Amino acid sequence: MTSNTKFMSTVATGAAALAVMGSVSMAMAADYPSKPITLVAPYGAGGASDMASRTMASVLPSYLGQPVMVVNRTGAGGVTGSAYVSKSKPDGYTLLLARIGSQTVSPAMKKNIPYKYDDFTMLGVIELNPVICATASSKPYKSMKEFIAAVKANPGKMSFSSAGVGSMLHVAVPLVLKLMGVPNPKDAMNHIPYKGGGAAATAAVGGHVDLVCTNSSALTSHIAGGKLRPLMITTKERQAVAKEAPTARELGFPEVEVLVGWSGIYGPPNMDPKITAKIRGALQKVKKDKAWNKFTKALGSVPYILDGPSTKKFVDDQFGAFSTLVKELDMIIE
Amino acid sequence: MIENLSIAFQLFATFDNVAFLFFGVLVGCIVGAIPGMTATMGVALTLPFTFYLPPVTGILLLIGVYKGGIYGGSIPAILIKTPGTPAAACTVLDGFPLAQKGQANKALHMALYSSCFADFISNIALIFFTGFIASFALKFGPPEFFALILFSLTIIAGVAGDNLARGLIAACFGLLLATVGLDLIYGTERMIFGETELMGGVKFIPVLIGLFALPEIIDHFTRKLETHKQFAGLGHEGVTMAEWKRCFKSVVRGSFIGVIMGAIPGIGGAPSAFLSYSEAKRTSPNADNFGKGELEGIAAAEAGNNGVCGATMIPLLALGVPGDVITAVILGAFMIHGLQPGPILFEQNITIVYAIFMGIMLSSMYLLLVGKVGIRFFARISDVPNSFLYPIVLVLCVFGCYAVGNTMFDLMVMFLMGLIGYFMLKFNIPAAPFLIAFILGPLLEDSFRQSLQLSRGSFDIFLRNPICWVFLSLAILSVVMIIRRNIKLKKDRGLAAMILE
Amino acid sequence: MFFARFSDAILGAILCIGSLVMILVIIPISVQVPKSNKVLALSPDFWIKIIVWISLALGAYLIYSGLKSAKEQLSEEKIADIKYQRTLHHSPSRSVTMAVIVVINFFVYYLLIDLLGMVLASVIAVIVFVLMCGERRYKIMLPVAMLLPVGLYYFFLKVASIPMPLGIFY
Known part of the structure; x- marks a missing residue:
């Protein structure tokens, strides 16, 4: 019996010690951040969003004063992780690495996901990912013009790959086809969904599909290696990673420029303005961070840190464009 | 060439490279040996450290973690029936029975030797056949993939044990569970029941741990207290030369299976291990002993999963195509340093490629070294009494499972799978076919539907080229052989019954 | 039979x-x-x-x-x-009872993690399961029950940068 009471008292001591540990970490908005911050990456390890979150997490602590831990919560094309952050406590300790796919395309297309595109505190866009449309070098299409002509001549015969239903790659091609005047853009090409952007790019490299439109970072090595032929890039100017790719503007379709991938930092809705100001301030300092700029460029992205209002406008515009498109093309999933 | 090699050697032979590679293998082994912590996690967590290292050092660090992690998974698979990493699931089949017989030491050494050997073969393949294998791997579109996976599914019969019907039942469960989630083609819901966490499907790690580790724990508590005897002990026997010779054929075969499966993007270590295992079982004179503690089974499984390690680098280096999540992370490390894997890397940075090759060769030796020491260290597990071992394993599983998915939902899945696994144990339904079906099921369905989507519903696409033909014929051949073997078994049994009467 | x-x-x-x-x-x-x-x-x-x-x-x-x-x-x-x-094994009926108790304990453990956090719940779980194994050596049991979860918590937090849930202590 004595050993039992001893055991109970030890447990009680342990519990008390843990309780103290816990209460110390209770934080107020004024001294934010007072403990490590979790940055949720909604896509799997190794992808563009994972790399973006890990590069951000490697520099952000020097401006916020606390470690930033990247946590992958994957599933359903970024929806699982986004839904989690959207429902988290708005204390600034749970942030989301927002992406074009999970934050604008999916909310525009899928009615069955548990958040709307603005169910977040948009802290700031951090980088842009130029979108390149490319075809395998073994295919006969030398330019976007030839490609579009081929699609028009063979409606429904050619195919494009995507990272899954509701991914940026999925709306990209119908959008391009529509703006370039192909009739019935939703069914003019065959949509072949893969699991993830890497697999979609590989399918194009192997020539199993005719076209892929995705982040330049996923394609540059294949373009440099001569396996893929870039047909178009959606930035205003040509980029060094694919000099031979004409811009959409050069081709006479500046409206295509709405199609640009991005990463951003989001928080749960209704965050304390003091906390958001601190994070946004830190992001503005990261803007000048040499290491971060170097890493981001090396990954094929364009450093592009926006303040609060510009982020809101940027995201609103893109969401508006996508939701109009999917409504017109009847691509909404109930 | 010679000049490049000497520059590469200078690039490689620095203290940092050699030390970080060793450190990587060591960390990988430890991470792999913790149930729930996978090699993938280890590599992802090491990535940020490589940002500030020179490219060769950083990449070698990641490769070290990768190789160590895949091997490390076999240690808990053998000792506590909990695969540390998915690819080690197959090692459980014979590793744990051997450990129960008090031959864990032998099993661990066999796993180490065959892992290192397969790793070595895989590295050789990487260095000499990169160009050839890579172009072959790219030919795999959806229909070819479908044929390959269909053939791979026939290994279910190989690991089903002596009761094919029960193996098929397990496979059906696995296939069914894998269909949960958002539909690939239409994005509609399939058996989600309003649960957001299920949209991405049931995750692999909770299923793996729940299915293998938890039923054993539950069963432990239904045993009489007096039979809670001490862990069977590690044994002192190592692997004899005769045993190594006996298993050598399976190790070599497993290594080549690993190389081929690793080079094709999107398959990974677990199916490779199972395929190697079932091939070894099919051809071994000791076929009946497989699943009951056959050394050759461990050799085949570990050769199959470590044979993948070097080969997954083939499409990565040659084409810039990552074959799995781990190589996707390594690709990120290349890009952070401004290097573009693919033909351009061989043209512009051939010295870096050679330096990495040198490091990769060294990593096989490190693996042997770290493994040798590690086995002695992990042998301590045998000193832990069962009354502590099982609760500790449970807590390890819970921490590991949470760490992979960062969600309580995964823990719930793990516990539910434990319950299902216990039922399966009591009804003699083998767990391995469940796991294979769960891994291969989505690949099969996805490639099937992608093919039909490509052909707009025409089935001709499945016969579009010789690769499809070869694998489909192999699949049919396997099925015919399985049926013939079962009929023969029935006849033998009938005959035996007649003689007895 | x-x-x-x-x-x-x-x-x-x-x-x-x-x-x-x-x-x-x-x-x-x-x-x-x-x-x-x-x-x-x-x-x-x-x-x-x-x-x-x-x-x-x-x-x-x-x-x-x-x-x-x-x-x-x-x-x-x-x-x-x-x-x-x-x-x-125990007799069939006793085996079933034990299995049911263990499974219920699993789910209690799950609920405790949600409530008390990973560390404290695991401390309790280790003690309960070790006791169920018939172990009565408290001098070994208690340090193990304390050190293992706390150690793992800090390992994941500091080395792997993965925060574990702390329930109401968060």
């Missing part, structure tokens, strides 16, 4: 019932089939239905073969195996 003799038939029956429930209830209500689908084999429920029909067939086969073989004597090998298992 009843269970051993009829286990095939019982399993077959469970399988048949489960498959029928899937076909009649679960698939129709929980698998959405878009109207735009034209090719049967591309339908989201195509594979699921095939799998369920196969398991229905397997169930039927097991009932048939199980009932047939139940009439025969169990082979001596099998009887020996069952007897051996009996020497290891």
